[in-house]
Amino acid sequence: MGYVRYDLKGIKCLPETLKKLDFSSLFTREKMPFIGAFSVHIKEIKETLRRFKEIYDNMFVIGIGGSSLGIQSIYEGIYGKHKITGRKLYFLENVDPFNIHQIFQSAPWDRTVYCVISKSGSTLETVSIFNLVLYEMKRRGFTDLYKRFIFISGKNTPFYSIAKELGAPFFEIPEEIGGRFSVLTPVGLIPADFVDIDPYALVGGGMEILEEISQNKEHEAIILTCAEYESYINGRNINVMMPYSDSLRKFSEWWVQLWAESLGKDGKGQTPLPAVGTVDQHSLLQLFMDGPDDKFYQFIKVENFGSDFILPKKTQVLDFIAGKRISDIIHAEFEGTVEALRQGGRPVAVLEVSRMTPEVMGALFTLYMVKTVVMAELMGVNPYGQPGVEIGKKIAKRKLGGV
């Protein structure tokens, strides 16, 4: 895939690690059920969204964790941190009353469509916020609720019944696809289509890289994951992802969930650490360079930012930047960090992407979902499910009087 490629200078893996992988059984629906996402009925999504896009300017995405991080990554990946024109997404994720208050206060309620996402249909935060939104809409006199909601949930969940009751569109998250692997299902594709990010392009990018990796046992993504596994076995219990781009901050948070929840089991697990260049050169780089050798590093370089600026021919302070482009500055700082870490003997992999497009986003998601399943296979853990969080949920429920 031309526009997403690895530079693995100095990163190798042992032949015996590679041999541990039964490659032929990996790319199956059983091991990688998210592959099924690539056959969803995008046509139906696009038809449903066309109606909503004619009427509404904003979408509230009501969901948390795997139901929200993927679409947040797409949205920021394509439109950056401050989308200027056109339809917008708002994310109602946390049950922080102050944050909810601010979004409710600034929301244009009458030009908004509400997309509720929860696989179980009973996620505490999502159900709470859904109830509040419903209450607020009724209080404001809305009677056409069925026109303003889209539900995305598992079949036969409470949200399925509510969607039927309201007569609102319902899209199913198949049983076997966990939240953190769901970004290329309706969970990510519906809000994406609302803001004109083409679902076909997202899924197409994913399919292309899947094809590429599945046909090459020594694909760089596989070698890299084997090397990460070896570093983990050798005591590097932290894995850093540091894109040099503000637009990829959310993507690294999406990856944090994927890596942490899928692998953190049975006393095993590698802690993912998100960082953003150049900002975190002023924050974490000292620790990376001069602290303990307990980390694996993945950098992401974006070649073309879509926008650029040329610095004036005569600058105030720092003559050597005169006439340079801003992208020259961020690239030079990126290279400085990578080279310095490599010189210091730290394991550094670089992912280079040509430009943030829907195809590239789809490829990035798929690449990292595949890597996660490969890592789980090597570590001997089941990447699906999250049994460890059940105790806390029970305690919370009891505190709320829910027995």
Place this chain on the structure above:
Amino acid sequence: MGYVRYDLKGIKCLPETLKKLDFSSLFTREKMPFIGAFSVHIKEIKETLRRFKEIYDNMFVIGIGGSSLGIQSIYEGIYGKHKITGRKLYFLENVDPFNIHQIFQSAPWDRTVYCVISKSGSTLETVSIFNLVLYEMKRRGFTDLYKRFIFISGKNTPFYSIAKELGAPFFEIPEEIGGRFSVLTPVGLIPADFVDIDPYALVGGGMEILEEISQNKEHEAIILTCAEYESYINGRNINVMMPYSDSLRKFSEWWVQLWAESLGKDGKGQTPLPAVGTVDQHSLLQLFMDGPDDKFYQFIKVENFGSDFILPKKTQVLDFIAGKRISDIIHAEFEGTVEALRQGGRPVAVLEVSRMTPEVMGALFTLYMVKTVVMAELMGVNPYGQPGVEIGKKIAKRKLGGV
């Protein structure tokens, strides 16, 4: 200090660790030069800002790392993620061309004041963005540049000369106060005052907690830091800060820089991991509960969010939340997580704050700056300076043709 207190259930430290600390020499200008920040001339700040506040609605804060994270923490801590009314701050931090483009496009240039912050006066990102902003202002025909700039930098730096040349206000960052310890100097106080967050309250909160800790060798903050040191020695190389509040996300990023850059030296260092509840229950909690026991945990509970909502008496789905407040939900989830981790034998400290006020923010900053110096003392590293990042900077400069 009534409104900021620790719950250290189960967290103890060994008497010999406590004995390692020469408490009498700790709270001196030499060990904690940021104490000097508490005597800055706030009156001068307030007078300067009064003029700007009469004319301008927005401030661009141009700075990176220690010159930006502190004020970002204050701004989000007090006003949340979406300040609705009144004067606003915009942060120009990274040299990401797309992000700069978006801020430039949406900025109301004629109603904006520009606050440029760099201790060295030669920070690559800040100088680049400053040059761009200056170019853009001239291009737009602004002739009253001296009325629109405030400079905060070290004495005798390039920005000092530029400020004199433009006739713009200049505030000094004293030589001995590093960026990550500078939030209660003009660096944080000037932008704070612009958005009506009282510098006296910020500094007052800091002074109060400083007084409290310095007079009690067995203050909970000291015991906690000793316990963190012991956990570090015993192989817990990761330290998690997880506030249950969207408004404290930036504060935990500020702490990440403080902890990482101050302690990550000479092969030593503990990696700080930021998280936000309840969001990261759906992201990191599985790893925390069921992964390796390689972490120390600090949770922050905010008792009063300032806003709240009551759920309807009859809810759709989850009967047990009917009639509950949203703050009940977030508190129950917080307690569920803390109890589950404690039951699992993980080291968990809880910081409880009454409500996010300027006094509380000032106390939080000071508390964590003191803890960092104490940790550095125990680990035997110098908390100031960041020698490890020099190589990368040199490589970047060379790539830009700056020899």
